Amino acid sequence: MQKQTIDAIQIIEIPKISDPDGRGNLAVVEKNTLPYEVKRVYYLYDVPSDASRGGHAHIELQQCLIALSGSFDVLLDDGNNRTKVHLNKPNRGLIIPSGIWRELENFSSGAVCLALVSEVYKEEDYIRDYNAFVSYKTM
Numbered sequence: 001m002q003k004q005t006i007d008a009i010q011i012i013e014i015p016k017i018s019d020p021d022g023r024g025n026l027a028v029v030e031k032n033t034l035p036y037e038v039k040r041v042y043y044l045y046d047v048p049s050d051a052s053r054g055g056h057a058h059i060e061l062q063q064c065l066i067a068l069s070g071s072f073d074v075l076l077d078d079g080n081n082r083t084k085v086h087l088n089k090p091n092r093g094l095i096i097p098s099g100i101w102r103e104l105e106n107f108s109s110g111a112v113c114l115a116l117v118s119e120v121y122k123e124e125d126y127i128r129d130y131n132a133f134v135s136y137k138t139m
Ligand code: TYD
Pocket: 040, 042, 044, 052, 053, 054, 055, 056, 121
């Protein structure tokens, strides 16, 4: 949504089942864990520590990012305000609504960023130019 602000960003705790016999944890994302239906799953890995991913906003797509392994920072911008979220726990999800600019950076070695998203891939849904994004938000 065009007028969405960074206040609509959510950090959720993904339900975790810890094992009584010390065999580790199991985290579950199922129907109703996220505020939308997941239509696509992808993940980023082997990202160099000096690389920046993202650098775009989506018109419709909503997504949840999870640091399955390692850590990284997500810079979020609604055209007026910015915030930064550090993700470093496999049972924490960052829900980014549509209409928010995001940049992912500072990936640790071995970091894996899982994205659970609400739409199939459509290049027309991306705004990849920051100035165009700011104009879109003020339209
Ligand atoms: P992009 O979404 O720009 O990646 P990031 O935000 O992580 O930097 O996508 C990178 C490239 O991969 C771009 O050319 C589009 C392509 N792509 C697909 O073909 N399918 C997909 O599901 C995604 C997410 C990207």
